[in-house]
Amino acid sequence: MEHSGYNRFDTLREQVVGRAAAPISPGHHVIARFSAMLLFVWPWPHQWTVIVLLSGITVTAILIAVRKSISARRLNLELVSANEKLQLLPQEVKTRARLEESLRDAQKLEAVGKLAGGVAHDFNNLLTIINGYSHMMLDSLSQHDAFRSHIEEILKAGSRAAALSTQLLAFSRRRTVAPQPLDLNHAITNLEKLLRRVIGEDIVFNIRLYPQLPRILADSNQIDQVLINLVANARDAMRQGGTLRIETSRVEIHTRPSKAKDLAPGTYVRLTVVDTGHGMDAETKARLFERFFTTKLSGKGTGLGMATVAEILRENQGTITVVSEPGQGAEFSIFFPGLAVGESCEAVEQESGHLLKGDETILLVEDEALLRQMLVQTLTRAGYFVIEAGDGSEALCKWRQERTAIDLVLTDVVMPIASGVELARQITAESPSTRIIFMSGHTDEVIAYHGVAASGTTILQKPFVRPALLKKIREVLDAGGQDAKRVRSAPLYQRAPGL
Ligand SMILES: Nc1ncnc2c1ncn2[C@@H]1O[C@H](COP(=O)(O)OP(=O)(O)OP(=O)(O)O)[C@@H](O)[C@H]1O
Ligand SMILES: [Mg+2]
Known part of the structure; x- marks a missing residue:
């Protein structure tokens, strides 16, 4: 056997x-x-x-x-x-035909997954560079500079590209999912601008947010993806115009059977996306979450949107219901278990806080020279002193020379000569308390293979934007208890949607 x-x-x-x-x-x-x-x-x-x-x-x-x-x-x-x-x-x-169809679908999906995983590393590095330099240029321009809007457009496009890469990776399950206490209202407000651009001019867009919404446990990138997919579908269903409403509410479910069946009694956060578009017939509703099911013309839809939504909800304990009839629009309701007050953690509060700076010394290890250069500039501008290395073995030499001065190691995971994991292993063996952050644009299989996920170290998923990088660095540096360094702050850059 x-x-x-x-x-x-x-x-x-x-x-x-x-x-x-x-x-x-x-x-x-x-x-x-x-x-x-x-x-x-x-x-x-x-x-x-x-x-x-x-x-x-x-x-x-x-x-x-x-x-x-x-x-x-x-x-x-x-x-x-x-x-x-x-x-x-x-x-x-x-029947053979049905079987072959399933096989083709599976192969197609496998190809998408392979492609996504394969390009992710380089693609995410490139996006991190593009977004990083754009942020820096924005900093150096005055408030009234005519080029500001151009750079803002680059940043928006960069964010969308990052969201797309995340979507492909999430779809092929190669992304590290990081559920955290999350304020759904906050996520929607952050994404509002991008959603408005997705929707276009001809659709009336309303947002109604319930004021005292419990937090939910979810990966914020994935929640962005859910919103973008639902909104894009609503837009496609309202080519002649219409109204789109996004609403949040708090729902108490006391007994079964509840309106959203299968929900255990408890407190839920509901996200509702309602459109006045062409609606769906019974067959479309039945096949809505199927991969590659689309009613759109070839080239207009791949049929992955709702399959991705379903997958994300599965990973984030969400439940979705759909109400729709032909010509009557569509209403999607998503229920997430609400966190009790005590369960919310400070991580979320920090979002609205500050772009954190510091004066510690960071050993930066990254084989992609362009990306390394960009990171050196970003970190230096934030006040840090940076020691650079192009691979794991160079990094280990430098670490041994300067170990008393180095407060944090920020390293790529996959590098040609001595991987970040190997480096971390050596460093931890010699000095277990050294703080290490891995930057990874690679698939989580690779991470799992190298054993990073298991070791409980911090991972920063590429592509990341500057605020995410600086915030993560401060979190790790400040997590040390008594020897935590002083935190200084500067104004926050709005979190780029989809990142
Ligand atoms: N709000 C909606 N109104 C009407 N039909 C919808 C709506 N949302 C989804 N659908 C139907 O469900 C199908 C599947 O949606 P899904 O998002 O999975 O794929 P898609 O939009 O066709 O392609 P993709 O999202 O991959 O670009 C759509 O083709 C459409 O027929
Ligand atoms: Mg879609």
Whole structure:
């Protein structure tokens, strides 16, 4: 029996447990979807073939019967984890066309995932450079300089590109998700300008925010993505104009069944996005969250928007409901569990606070010279003293020479000569209390592979903007207790949407 390292059986269990075994004959296919993270191509004994494809969100296992003598009793596919044993029973026989379609979808998705993961590193480095220098130029111009608006446009475009890269990575599950206590009203207000640009001029846009909204636990980039996707769809549904309303409210659910079914009793934060567009028929509603399902012309929609929303909500404990009829517009409601007051942490308060500066010494390790240069300038302008290194081994030399002076190591993860992780390992071995921040534009598989995520160190996801970088540096430097240095502050730059 072949064994594999699956760690998530729940979906599979739901699908297979309790279903009757059906006879299998040659040419019949069995299809099962289940969550998993790894890619396997798995030669099956007795001439059964099991192809397991990485499809980003789900893994599709296709079992093709090729031999007549296969007994019709039951197909036992044993997936064995440490303490579980599951049987996959043939449950559904699909037509070849449907099967091939599923396979194509899975391959398409795999290609999207690979592409996203593959370009992420370079792309995120480039975006960090573009956005970083734009911020710096903006600083050096006077309030009335005619070029300000040009640079602001570059920054906006940079933010959108970053949001897009995040979207692709999130979709292929290669991004590190960082849920934190979050004020949804704040997230909406921050994104308002960008949303207005997405919507265009012909649509009336209203925002109604409930004043005392509990915080939610969510990744702010992902919440931005949800908003952008919902708003873009609403815009597409209102080509002749209309009204779009975004609303937040607090909802107490006391008993089941609730309006949003499946919600356990408790306090929820509801995000509602309502449009007066062309609405949806029953089939569209039923397929709304399917990957690659789109009613838009080729080139106008990829059908990934709502699939991404669904995936994000799954990761952030959100539940979505949809009310829509043809010609009657659409109303999407998303419910997030509200945090109790005590659960909110200061991280959120800091958002509206200050761009933090400092005078500590930072060892900066980054192999991409352009990016390193930009970071040196950013850090120097914020008051820090910077020691530069182009790879892990150079960094280790410099660290050994200057270790008493260095307060923080800010390092790239993946570098050609001695990775950031190797560097961190060495440094931590020699001086366990050294503070280290990893900058990563890479997939979280790479991070997991190198063991960064497990070591509990701080990770800053590329592309980042200056406020995020400086804030993270202060958080890490100030987290040290008595030896925490004095915090000085300057006015905050508004958080760029999508970053
Ligand atoms: N607010 C809405 N009003 C009417 N139809 C909608 C609305 N939101 C989504 N839909 C329907 O659901 C389909 C799937 O939406 P989804 O966002 O997943 O993909 P898309 O918008 O077609 O493409 P993409 O978002 O990848 O560019 C849309 O093609 C559209 O038919
Ligand atoms: Mg869409």
